[in-house]
Amino acid sequence: MTTINPCGAELPGTLGEAMPFLCRGAVVTLQSTLGGSVIAIAIALVVGLMATSRLRSVRGVARAYMEFFRGTSVLVQLFWLFYAMPILTGYQLDKVGAGILALGLNLGAYGSEVVRGAVQAVPPGQREAAVALNFTPYQRMRYVILPQAFVAMVPPMNNLLIELLKTTSLLSVITVTDLAYQGRLLVNSGSDQLVVFALMLVIYFLFSYLITLLMRYVEGRAARVVGRERPRRRRSAPAVEGAR
Amino acid sequence: MIWDWDWTLEILPDLLTQGLLVTVQATLGGAVLAFVLGLFLALLRRSRRAYISRPVGAVTEFIRSTPLLVQLFVVYYVLPDFGVSMTALTTGIIGLGVHYACYTAEVYRAGIDGVPKGQWEAAVALNLPRHWTWLSVVLPQAVRRSLPALGNYLVAIFKESPQLSVITVVDVMGLARELGSERFRYLEPVTIAGLFFLLIAIPASILIRRMERRLDH
Amino acid sequence: MTTETQPGHDSRAESERQWMIRFDKVVKRFGDVTVLRELDFHVKPGERVTLIGPSGSGKTTILRLLMTLERVTSGTIEVDGRYLSHTRRGDRLVPADEKHLRQVRKKVGMVFQQFNLFPNMNVLRNITEAPVRALGVPRDQAEAKARELLELVELADKADKHPSRLSGGQQQRVAIARALAMEPEVLLLDEVTSALDPELVSGVQNLLRDIAQQGNLTLLCVTHEMRFARDISDRVLMFDQGQIVEEGDPEQIFTEPEHQRTREFLQAVLDA
Numbered sequence: 001m002t003t004i005n006p007c008g009a010e011l012p013g014t015l016g017e018a019m020p021f022l023c024r025g026a027v028v029t030l031q032s033t034l035g036g037s038v039i040a041i042a043i044a045l046v047v048g049l050m051a052t053s054r055l056r057s058v059r060g061v062a063r064a065y066m067e068f069f070r071g072t073s074v075l076v077q078l079f080w081l082f083y084a085m086p087i088l089t090g091y092q093l094d095k096v097g098a099g100i101l102a103l104g105l106n107l108g109a110y111g112s113e114v115v116r117g118a119v120q121a122v123p124p125g126q127r128e129a130a131v132a133l134n135f136t137p138y139q140r141m142r143y144v145i146l147p148q149a150f151v152a153m154v155p156p157m158n159n160l161l162i163e164l165l166k167t168t169s170l171l172s173v174i175t176v177t178d179l180a181y182q183g184r185l186l187v188n189s190g191s192d193q194l195v196v197f198a199l200m201l202v203i204y205f206l207f208s209y210l211i212t213l214l215m216r217y218v219e220g221r222a223a224r225v226v227g228r229e230r231p232r233r234r235r236s237a238p239a240v241e242g243a244r
Numbered sequence: 245m246i247w248d249w250d251w252t253l254e255i256l257p258d259l260l261t262q263g264l265l266v267t268v269q270a271t272l273g274g275a276v277l278a279f280v281l282g283l284f285l286a287l288l289r290r291s292r293r294a295y296i297s298r299p300v301g302a303v304t305e306f307i308r309s310t311p312l313l314v315q316l317f318v319v320y321y322v323l324p325d326f327g328v329s330m331t332a333l334t335t336g337i338i339g340l341g342v343h344y345a346c347y348t349a350e351v352y353r354a355g356i357d358g359v360p361k362g363q364w365e366a367a368v369a370l371n372l373p374r375h376w377t378w379l380s381v382v383l384p385q386a387v388r389r390s391l392p393a394l395g396n397y398l399v400a401i402f403k404e405s406p407q408l409s410v411i412t413v414v415d416v417m418g419l420a421r422e423l424g425s426e427r428f429r430y431l432e433p434v435t436i437a438g439l440f441f442l443l444i445a446i447p448a449s450i451l452i453r454r455m456e457r458r459l460d461h
Numbered sequence: 462m463t464t465e466t467q468p469g470h471d472s473r474a475e476s477e478r479q480w481m482i483r484f485d486k487v488v489k490r491f492g493d494v495t496v497l498r499e500l501d502f503h504v505k506p507g508e509r510v511t512l513i514g515p516s517g518s519g520k521t522t523i524l525r526l527l528m529t530l531e532r533v534t535s536g537t538i539e540v541d542g543r544y545l546s547h548t549r550r551g552d553r554l555v556p557a558d559e560k561h562l563r564q565v566r567k568k569v570g571m572v573f574q575q576f577n578l579f580p581n582m583n584v585l586r587n588i589t590e591a592p593v594r595a596l597g598v599p600r601d602q603a604e605a606k607a608r609e610l611l612e613l614v615e616l617a618d619k620a621d622k623h624p625s626r627l628s629g630g631q632q633q634r635v636a637i638a639r640a641l642a643m644e645p646e647v648l649l650l651d652e653v654t655s656a657l658d659p660e661l662v663s664g665v666q667n668l669l670r671d672i673a674q675q676g677n678l679t680l681l682c683v684t685h686e687m688r689f690a691r692d693i694s695d696r697v698l699m700f701d702q703g704q705i706v707e708e709g710d711p712e713q714i715f716t717e718p719e720h721q722r723t724r725e726f727l728q729a730v731l732d733a
Contacts, residue, residue: 070449072441073403076417080438083430088246162309169311173410180313187321194325197318201310208309366577369528370591370643371566374559380590384581 014195018186025182026203032100032168032178037161039104040111048115069109075170078102082174099171107164114156118149151222158215162208179203252432255423259436263416270336270415271402277341279394282348289353304346312343313407320411336408344401351393355386392456399448403441416440481506481647481679487536489522496522498703509673509680511690514700515726520683524649528571529562540565570645574652576632578624585620588639610638614668630661634668650682687730691715699723
């Protein structure tokens with residue numbers, strides 16, 4: 001039995017015409033998702049923890065960041081980073097770099113809210129116990145608060161990562177050759193629209209599903225670390241995405 | 245000076261009249277569709293007949309898991325093949341509305357689930373017909389619970405509406421892109437567009453948070 | 462048993478005046494837990510019956526079965542000579558459809574422990590909604606009737622208020638008016654004063670006492686207030702583990718209970 005290469009040009013009809021291009025685009029989409037996620041999670045942790053600070057000024061900076069990036073749409077931020085910022089600063093990012101940065105900055109702002117909420121939801125007794133045990137502030141955060149908050153962060157983070165994946169499609173507007181770009185190109189060059197769009201949607205859906213599977217695994221691990229059963233919960237859209 | 249004030253003053257009126265009008269139309273149109281269609285989807289999703297609730301659940305999940313942009317392409321490129329011709333703006337409103345209906349459906353569903361069991365039981369004890377139980381007891385309470393989240397989605401639709409510029413809708417962002425491409429200089433129009441969204445979205449979010457707190461009490 | 466072969470409408474002529482409520486070998490299980498075990502009991506028209514017993518003994522389940530909020534596991538219940546949740550098909554009894562339930566429910570009303578007023582309607586609308594929507598009473602008539610009932614529960618000035626503006630006792634009195642507006646023949650009272658602050662209890666109890674003495678309502682009451690039970694009822698049933706362990710008139714049950722469980726229970730309640 002020969003294995004069929006799902007990205008091969010030898011597939012019949014429109015499939016053979018489209019899949020090689022869509023696969024190339026899908027790789028770029030995955031790379032952008034990964035890059036954006038790394039930046040978004042880093043920002044979320046830093047800014048989210050800043051938002052729980054006891055210092056007003058630190059909290060203020062975090063709040064301003066969150067409000068600013070949640071207040072405009074990613075598309076505008078993307079355009080600004082790629083087309084407008086170079087004029088102001090003279091520094092031109094390449095398009096993939098600008099795209100990943102925009103994704104990270106924007107979704108990082110939403111992620112900060114998740115981190116803040118999860119940290120503040122850890123019962124105050126835990127922090128007090130850690131103080132009583134004479135932990136340093138770093139130790140308190142690293143060994144007591146964060147592991148517990150982490151469990152609560154995972155399900156909303158799952159939603160955010162799926163949002164991030166979906167948002168990568170906007171990079172096509174600044175001509176990043178991702179899945180959305182390749183698909184549109186195929187349609188413009190005369191491929192069967194219905195087939196191409198259907199394939200694109202299915203690939204995006206599979207990637208979303210992959211993220212959910214991954215995050216479920218992470219959630220299970222995280223829950224075991226703090227000795228809790230993994231809560232049986234379906235992907236709930238409203239909780240976080242109400243903000244988006 | 246890097247910032248071109250003369251040009252700023254030249255393009256500002258157009259952005260704030262023409263562009264704003266289209267953005268508002270897209271946002272309100274999309275929101276109305278999302279709020280109405282979402283309620284129907286939520287009700288279908290709760291149907292006791294599995295052959296209704298399952299497919300509806302699957303389709304809404306699928307739409308939530310795939311990008312709005314690609315869905316806009318589908319509506320924009322594919323519908324005309326079936327003899328449906330619409331303006332780009334109408335196309336965009338449908339795309340936005342259907343996409344966000346799949347989110348508001350979840351909001352309504354949570355709202356309906358949040359109505360206490362005692363309310364249903366009181367309706368049974370009063371022999372209230374099924375449809376009146378929904379219309380006069382359950383839905384008013386469910387929708388009230390859903391209002392803050394719906395408000396957030398209104399803001400979300402507003403912020404995502406610039407995506408319609410990709411399918412040639414000339415909203416604030418579409419106009420900014422047009423103006424930018426004429427001189428190949430995007431700094432001023434795109435910055436103005438960004439500020440415009442900030443100035444509306446931030447107060448709106450604060451207002452909704454306040455409403456949420458009031459409903460909690 | 463004769464009821465097995467002569468159920469429903471056929472037996473109506475003879476049972477009509479005899480029993481308003483009739484439980485026949487009723488079993489109710491929730492999963493593995495058996496709440497009612499082959500329960501038989503009857504209530505005459507206009508009779509006022511109080512169910513007492515430790516929590517978990519199945520008293521509330523009886524009311525919920527009568528209100529069709531739960532379905533029997535086996536056995537039958539009749540209300541005014543009609544099967545509550547069964548209909549006859551040939552010589553078999555089959556679960557009744559919603560249409561049948563709506564018919565029998567007309568005779569039964571219920572007041573809940575937690576009031577369950579509709580928070581999205583004002584007091585007047587709470588009372589008129591069901592008569593208008595379920596019975597098709599014209600709204601102005603329903604409102605006139607509702608105002609009379611509010612007069613009766615001494616809340617005439619609160620017609621336009623929302624339930625959240627009322628005290629627990631006032632809310633419960635509205636709930637009573639709301640149940641009466643449907644003109645039921647049987648009124649079920651499910652621990653109606655348990656959720657009230659102590660100082661509000663007597664107002665609700667006095668109202669119910671009046672209602673019990675005036676009308677020819679059949680009352681079925683679950684309560685932990687023994688004084689109230691004594692005042693209001695013609696007959697008291699003591700429940701334990703899904704069975705009636707003792708029954709009799711209030712004087713007898715409360716002053717010289719025969720059964721050991723009844724004595725223990727009354728002792729525990731009085732000590733509390």
